[in-house]
Amino acid sequence: MRTAPVVLLLALTLVACSTESDTATAELTPAPSPPAASEDAAPTGSLAAREAQTTPSNTVEYDCEGLRITLAVEGEAEDARARFVVDGATLELPASDASQGDRFADADGNAFWRHGDDEARLRLHDQHERNCARVY
Structure with missing residues (x-):
């Protein structure tokens, strides 16, 4: 009968650990860098704006x-x-x-x-x- 509180305590500990682990992983994972500028990049803006450039x-x-x-x-x-x-x-x-x-x-x-x-x-x-x- 004592196993129910132990199981509950173990479950709460695992949940807490996984939440801390997700937070730590998110903090360690660098944000994706913006794509490098390329000469072959698709044109953006209106045709008149591109021609003006x-x-x-x-x-x-x-x-x-x-x-x-x-x-x-x-x-x-x-x-x-x-x-x-x-x-x-x-x-x-x-x-x-x-x-x-x-x-x-x-x-x-x-x-x-x-x-x-x-x-x-x-x-x-x-x-x-x-x-x-x-x-x-």
């Missing part, structure tokens, strides 16, 4: 009668240069005289002329002049 702030995109270009202007005044890619070739045009707006042209007959915030004209060697509209 990768596109330099000095670039403007234009649609020139179906031909899309991203124009980057570097420098100022007569030292300015306009750079964009057309058909896989990078064109870099130096600043040129213009009565209005910004004009960039080279000796090969390539020219880009911005007039206003949203309009421009593009002439490529041996092609017709195209009207361009800024793409937002």
Whole structure:
């Protein structure tokens, strides 16, 4: 008959030990570290936010009668240069005289002329002049 209190005391001791053991184990187990940054990490955020991070702030995109270009202007005044890619070739045009707006042209007959915030004209060697509209 004395075994019932002994069994009860033994059961309470085991419960107390297992609770202390769980607490001690939890204290000794380090928290999982955050995953390491990877170049192959999946992109997050909106497409516009990701493009804003990768596109330099000095670039403007234009649609020139179906031909899309991203124009980057570097420098100022007569030292300015306009750079964009057309058909896989990078064109870099130096600043040129213009009565209005910004004009960039080279000796090969390539020219880009911005007039206003949203309009421009593009002439490529041996092609017709195209009207361009800024793409937002």
